Amino acid sequence: MAFFLEVLTGGLLTGVLYSLVALGFVLIFKASGVFNFAQGAMVLFAALFFVGFIDLGVPVVLSAILTIAVMILLAYLIERLVLSHLVNQEAISLFMATIGISYFLDGFGQTIWGSDIRRLDIGLPQDAFVFGASVLGDDIFVNELDVVAAVVAGALVAVLAVFFSKTKIGRALRAVADDHQAAMSVGIPLRSIWMIVWAVAGIVGLVAGIMWGAKLGVQFSLSLVALKALPVLILGGFTSVPGAIVGGLMIGAGEKLAEVYLGPVIGGAIEDWFAYMLAMIFLLFRPQGLFGEKIIERI
């Protein structure tokens, strides 16, 4: 039982990291209907700048602030140079454009900071600690970094939830997500809203990048983490912030449990494909995901 719980907790905590990446996708998709293939590249890009600043001797907090500034500038440039020329084009054109952006970011980030694996050590704990010993009569080992990541993700989601539901800009973002034209007609400037949402996604990307970077080191493979976010989105629904979280947890826990318990039966390496199989089953039976947009239709 204790072993099961340990695997489950480990899985859930990894899942949080998937959620963080998925969150960036959801934000942009909700506000602009664009599936941002570059989200993974943005995670890498942000992490590269962050770790780059730190390696230059800039204090951690200042590095974070500088990187946030870089991500905001990036959002501005993406809106200016790419999206504004593609207003009202087919969704597939926009999607293709984001693929282009993702290649650019991958290349540009590595041109500036090099392609070596960089260690990101900002004092986040790396050890496993013992948890719940007395309750279950057996020890459970949990990775401390994962716990920190979970707390950070939780805080981020809470902040985003308040931002979306209580602030004027959050309300405008939801309005734009609902109906572009109507939003324009009441005077909400689409272009600045899109810039804001890309900037927010960039900042979420930075948080994801720091967490993943601390776990795996900052390297090119970070941008591939985004591929794991796809099944998370399919499970949770493309338009739902809570969906991204729950989807991430399910994928994280599911793949760890499958690896441990199914692995011996049908052969290992389940962890690599489990998420995609789960996504395929969802596509067959519940294509809108668990929390996908309820389509309101008046009759």
Add this chain to the structure above:
Amino acid sequence: MSDVETAPLLQINNIEVIYDHVILVLKGVSLDVPEGGIVALLGANGAGKTTTMKAISNLLKAERGDVTKGSILFRGEEVHNLSPDVLVKRGVVQVMEGRHCFEHLTVEENLLTGAYTRKEGGRKINQDLEMVYSYFPRLRERRSSLAGYVSGGEQQMVAIGRALMAQPSLILLDEPSMGLAPQLVEEIFGIVSKLNKERNVSFLVAEQNAAVALRYADAGYILENGRVVMEGDAKSLSENEDVKEFYLGVGSGDRVSFRDTKHYRRRKRWLA
């Protein structure tokens, strides 16, 4: 038109609108909306009413349409290159055809989005929210329902209320009667004329339902195939024989048998 001494609030001179660089939709439309007036823009489906409205509010570009000729003056200034949000700040708000509420926002949130361009603090905006509720008491009851779930009439009220939150001096109201019961149409138009009198908001109303529109408007324009074919004050339009027959659905007085109407179609005089 007749009184030249006061410049109209909105003045459209001979505009031409082309979609996708090839489809000519408006072929020279001119109209005036005087300060404090209600002007009806009448016409059948596809006549160009909505295109005219969107040309004014500058929502055309989003549909790959463009004003290629003519000018649109608001308070004497050319506005056709201003973005929609700048135009809203200046006081021109469009209420789009088909209401276009934000379905996943509550009624109150919908109204608040209308105040997006305003810089004042919450108190002033709350006052205006109360003002909107006083004109549309039903919205106060439904304030926390999702706009997607309220009735069509209530959605129309949300759309107009949302426009009011921007403190406009001109509202472009596109087809407010669409899909509503006659009683509700009267109610909506009643509120429009109340807003016009009490808050001095001018209206340009595009309508297919010419009978109702002419009853509440001061003046009207009839649009056919992208051209203004007739204009005048509301009274003279509603007494015009052609308008009566083609837009108000009343004949010359005598009842005609169905067989006659099938063979007999009077030509519109303006086409002659």
